[in-house]
Amino acid sequence: MSFISYLINGISLGSVYAIIALGYTMVYGIAKMLNFAHGDVIMVGAFAVFTIVSTLGMPIRLGIIVSILICTVLGVVIERVAYKPLRNAASPLAVLITAIGVSYLLQNVALLIFGANAKSFTSVVSWSGIKLADGQLNISGVTIVTILACIVIMIALTLFINKTKAGQAMLAVSEDKGAAQLMGINVNGTIALTFAIGSALAAIAGVLLCSAYPSLTPYTGSMPGIKAFVAAVLGGIGSIPGAMIGGILLGVIEIFGKAYISSQMADAIVFAVLIVVLLVKPTGILGKNIQEKV
Amino acid sequence: MKMKELNKTTKSNLITYALVIITYIIVQIILESGHMSSLMEGLLVPLCTYVILAVSLNLTVGILGELSLGHAGFMCVGAFSSAFFSKCTAELLPSGLRFFLAILIGAAVAALFGMLVGIPVLRLKGDYLAIVTLAFGEIIKNLVNVLYIGIDENGMHFSTKDSISLGLQPGGKTIINGAQGISGTPNDSTFTIGIILVLITLFIVLNLVHSRDGRAIMAIRDNRIAAESVGINITKYKLMAFTISAALAGVAGVLYAHNLSTLTALPKNFGYNMSITILVFVVLGGIGNIRGSVIAAVVLTLLPELLRELNDYRMLIYAIVLIAMMLFNSSPKAIAFREKYSLKKLFAKKSAKEGK
Amino acid sequence: MALLEVQNLSISFGGLRAVDNFNIQIEKGQLYGLIGPNGAGKTTVFNLLTGVYKPTEGIITLDGENITGKKTIDINKAGIARTFQNIRLFKELSVLDNVKVGLHNNYHYGTISGILRLPSYSKTEKIMDEKAMELLKVFDLDKEASTLAANLPYGKQRKLEIARALATNPKLLLLDEPAAGMNPNETLELMETIHFVRDHFNMTILLIEHDMKLVSGICEELTVLNFGKVLTHGKTSDVLNDPQVITAYLGE
Numbered sequence: 001m002s003f004i005s006y007l008i009n010g011i012s013l014g015s016v017y018a019i020i021a022l023g024y025t026m027v028y029g030i031a032k033m034l035n036f037a038h039g040d041v042i043m044v045g046a047f048a049v050f051t052i053v054s055t056l057g058m059p060i061r062l063g064i065i066v067s068i069l070i071c072t073v074l075g076v077v078i079e080r081v082a083y084k085p086l087r088n089a090a091s092p093l094a095v096l097i098t099a100i101g102v103s104y105l106l107q108n109v110a111l112l113i114f115g116a117n118a119k120s121f122t123s124v125v126s127w128s129g130i131k132l133a134d135g136q137l138n139i140s141g142v143t144i145v146t147i148l149a150c151i152v153i154m155i156a157l158t159l160f161i162n163k164t165k166a167g168q169a170m171l172a173v174s175e176d177k178g179a180a181q182l183m184g185i186n187v188n189g190t191i192a193l194t195f196a197i198g199s200a201l202a203a204i205a206g207v208l209l210c211s212a213y214p215s216l217t218p219y220t221g222s223m224p225g226i227k228a229f230v231a232a233v234l235g236g237i238g239s240i241p242g243a244m245i246g247g248i249l250l251g252v253i254e255i256f257g258k259a260y261i262s263s264q265m266a267d268a269i270v271f272a273v274l275i276v277v278l279l280v281k282p283t284g285i286l287g288k289n290i291q292e293k294v
Numbered sequence: 295m296k297m298k299e300l301n302k303t304t305k306s307n308l309i310t311y312a313l314v315i316i317t318y319i320i321v322q323i324i325l326e327s328g329h330m331s332s333l334m335e336g337l338l339v340p341l342c343t344y345v346i347l348a349v350s351l352n353l354t355v356g357i358l359g360e361l362s363l364g365h366a367g368f369m370c371v372g373a374f375s376s377a378f379f380s381k382c383t384a385e386l387l388p389s390g391l392r393f394f395l396a397i398l399i400g401a402a403v404a405a406l407f408g409m410l411v412g413i414p415v416l417r418l419k420g421d422y423l424a425i426v427t428l429a430f431g432e433i434i435k436n437l438v439n440v441l442y443i444g445i446d447e448n449g450m451h452f453s454t455k456d457s458i459s460l461g462l463q464p465g466g467k468t469i470i471n472g473a474q475g476i477s478g479t480p481n482d483s484t485f486t487i488g489i490i491l492v493l494i495t496l497f498i499v500l501n502l503v504h505s506r507d508g509r510a511i512m513a514i515r516d517n518r519i520a521a522e523s524v525g526i527n528i529t530k531y532k533l534m535a536f537t538i539s540a541a542l543a544g545v546a547g548v549l550y551a552h553n554l555s556t557l558t559a560l561p562k563n564f565g566y567n568m569s570i571t572i573l574v575f576v577v578l579g580g581i582g583n584i585r586g587s588v589i590a591a592v593v594l595t596l597l598p599e600l601l602r603e604l605n606d607y608r609m610l611i612y613a614i615v616l617i618a619m620m621l622f623n624s625s626p627k628a629i630a631f632r633e634k635y636s637l638k639k640l641f642a643k644k645s646a647k648e649g650k
Numbered sequence: 651m652a653l654l655e656v657q658n659l660s661i662s663f664g665g666l667r668a669v670d671n672f673n674i675q676i677e678k679g680q681l682y683g684l685i686g687p688n689g690a691g692k693t694t695v696f697n698l699l700t701g702v703y704k705p706t707e708g709i710i711t712l713d714g715e716n717i718t719g720k721k722t723i724d725i726n727k728a729g730i731a732r733t734f735q736n737i738r739l740f741k742e743l744s745v746l747d748n749v750k751v752g753l754h755n756n757y758h759y760g761t762i763s764g765i766l767r768l769p770s771y772s773k774t775e776k777i778m779d780e781k782a783m784e785l786l787k788v789f790d791l792d793k794e795a796s797t798l799a800a801n802l803p804y805g806k807q808r809k810l811e812i813a814r815a816l817a818t819n820p821k822l823l824l825l826d827e828p829a830a831g832m833n834p835n836e837t838l839e840l841m842e843t844i845h846f847v848r849d850h851f852n853m854t855i856l857l858i859e860h861d862m863k864l865v866s867g868i869c870e871e872l873t874v875l876n877f878g879k880v881l882t883h884g885k886t887s888d889v890l891n892d893p894q895v896i897t898a899y900l901g902e
Contacts, residue, residue, distance in 0.1 A: 086620065093359070094620050100573070100616065103613075108613055112606070112607075265454075271430070501765045505761075506757070506758075506774070506778075522723055523731070534761065
């Protein structure tokens with residue numbers, strides 16, 4: 001029974017990783033950059049809900065909506081101010097280093113506002129969950145909501161990309177920026193939209209993550225962010241189903257690692273998985289090969 | 295023409311060495327006259343550590359052109375391996391020889407790890423390399439925290455659970471005690487040794503850069519495909535730069551470990567944060583600019599300490615510095631703007647646009 | 651025996667045969683041209699010859715040595731050097747150092763000698779400097795020796811690429827559109843330089859070019875590539891007057 005319970009917890013944690021990984025993978029596919037600050041947008045989203053709900057005492061639903069709005073705007077602003085000027089920089093390191101800078105900026109601004117002490121986050125899911133197998137298997141409400149949210153997001157995003165004009169524009173830009181521009185696609189707008197969607201998803205991920213693990217600090221987003229990137233790489237960066245598969249796989253590996261090997265080593269195991277994947281199949285499970293043009 | 299250029303690099307290198315030596319002399323004078331606060335005195339060895347870290351990371355980031363986010367991991371390896379050695383041999387060897395050997399061991403073990411990590415990792419590019427080095431750094435930190443090593447009359451015992459499972463005989467002692475790390479490492483690090491190590495680091499890096507191997511490394515940075523086309527062995531030179539960089543980070547770790555009574559692997563000293571702090575030094579000093587790394591490491595370490603009220607804002611300032619520097623230095627628009635309005639350019643003849 | 655002999659060289663990307671059954675024979679000392687419309691697969695042939703791509707089929711023989719499927723660096727050591735259509739210089743290195751990177755495999759001293767500045771370092775570096783300056787003089791770049799490669803004007807960047815390729819001491823030099831982006835005067839000067847390189851270094855040269863004035867001016871023989879296949883080959887004047895070739899360029 002504990003095996004199934006671990007598995008479900010793993011899928012739930014993996015669903016959060018998957019939602020975060022979607023943001024990474026979309027941005028990577030379109031802007032060809034690793035948005036290091038993505039994990040910290042999660043933290044901003046969680047703090048927004050915390051402030052609105054716990055500090056200001058407003059309804060949870062309002063908190064979630066405002067949080068999503070804040071993160072969306074934040075994502076677009078970050079792109080415009082910090083990344084866009086470097087889009088054509090000579091060195092590929094430039095935008096990566098800047099993204100690290102933005103990540104640190106967000107963490108430290110949060111540190112100044114909220115302090116380093118962990119805040120206890122009130123779960124946004126009040127449902128206590130279901131009991132199965134005569135109460136031996138207990139699945140919490142947050143776990144179920146997280147998995148459902150992930151599925152809904154996944155379907156919505158796939159429909160958006162395949163059925164809408166904006167979604168098709170995204171595909172075109174990720175394929176060839178120059179050609180997309182020539183075809184009359186607003187490249188800057190499309191990139192901004194991608195950051196907006198990615199950041200909105202980060203806000204949702206932040207709320208779900210903190211509902212399941214209620215301790216909130218300025219560094220809350222950092223490690224899940226990096227792990228979600230690992231998930232995106234694992235699934236094949238640039239691929240939306242890949243982010244989903246990678247995220248869930250990673251969540252399961254982490255929970256099993258914690259349960260059956262060593263709780264202190266869980267992070268090391270996750271990272272070891274990344275290294276092995278990159279060595280065996282550098283493009284990830286669903287990634288495609290890109291050859292450099294000579 | 296050539297002589298002039300040679301003199302220019304030699305001169306530039308000599309200025310760097312002179313800067314370090316003059317700083318050392320000034321500090322010694324202040325120390326002798328008793329005007330140095332204990333706070334500042336305590337910062338002297340860490341400063342040397344940071345300078346070595348920054349210079350060695352610049353070899354990877356600036357000269358090789360790859361972003362490593364696991365530099366603190368190599369420092370960690372150097373620190374723990376050397377502290378382990380020093381603690382084991384504390385009563386056996388005279389302190390001078392012991393520290394000398396500790397430095398060699400720290401460098402060698404870090405170099406070995408650099409090579410082990412480098413062989414698979416250097417095949418990857420840019421973002422992937424950054425994330426894998428980060429992962430590596432975290433793995434090292436994690437492993438050290440669950441590592442227990444003890445010695446008794448039967449030899450060495452290892453465990454990854456706790457010190458009791460080492461099963462030591464009475465009289466045996468635990469050397470590495472998991473998350474509690476190593477305590478009682480002899481405090482062999484001094485400012486003078488630190489400065490000597492800084493000078494050696496500079497000597498190695500600067501001379502490497504201006505040699506046949508250094509040219510090959512920079513050629514790979516500037517254009518990998520062209521470098522391959524003229525017969526440069528990409529793997530060999532990438533690995534060389536990465537390994538030397540790791541070895542020097544290991545040396546910094548030795549200096550760091552022998553300046554503390556208790557050595558533990560925390561996120562603060564050997565984690566991702568530390569790797570980023572070193573990266574900030576490199577970026578502020580100028581990517582590829584070795585002297586810049588030295589100055590930036592000193593200034594960015596001293597400034598928050600001197601302006602106490604700024605200490606809370608330290609990482610925030612680092613973050614802003616990082617973003618501003620990159621935007622100012624690498625944005626094509628900013629570069630065009632600077633070129634348009636730079637005095638040098640106004641007098642020099644206009645050079646044609648570079649080929650794409 | 652021919653210096654370069656290529657038999658049935660083919661490569662497929664996915665289902666597309668980018669180069670199909672390509673044959674060429676170049677004698678030592680020849681100035682040979684590879685022409686064809688855009689997208690005919692000319693640069694792909696260069697990438698196959700230099701090991702950037704591995705051929706699906708075919709054999710490449712250089713000076714009697716089978717170099718098919720070897721790595722780029724080993725092919726360079728075997729004696730093929732090249733330039734690139736989109737210039738690939740070491741931009742942050744000086745002009746002199748660009749050439750010295752080309753000399754890398756011809757002059758050796760150890761890493762330790764380099765770091766410790768042992769006598770072998772100074773001795774070898776001095777020889778390398780002299781060799782590099784000699785080459786730069788040929789291309790009239792000696793006055794810019796300490797300039798950063800990125801700051802050179804376009805025409806000189808193309809010349810520097812040739813100098814760097816020659817520094818590796820090749821048997822065969824591949825030039826990918828050396829006159830691209832040059833004005834007529836520069837092209838004329840380049841033609842002289844290529845001639846000079848051939849005579850002075852006794853070099854064999856295979857070049858891709860669109861500028862027909864340059865092609866007819868210096869190439870002795872031509873191979874025409876169209877849709878990845880050899881359309882025809884032979885003496886320059888014959889090939890250029892071949893109606894098939896004219897059709898390929900101008901379309902039906």
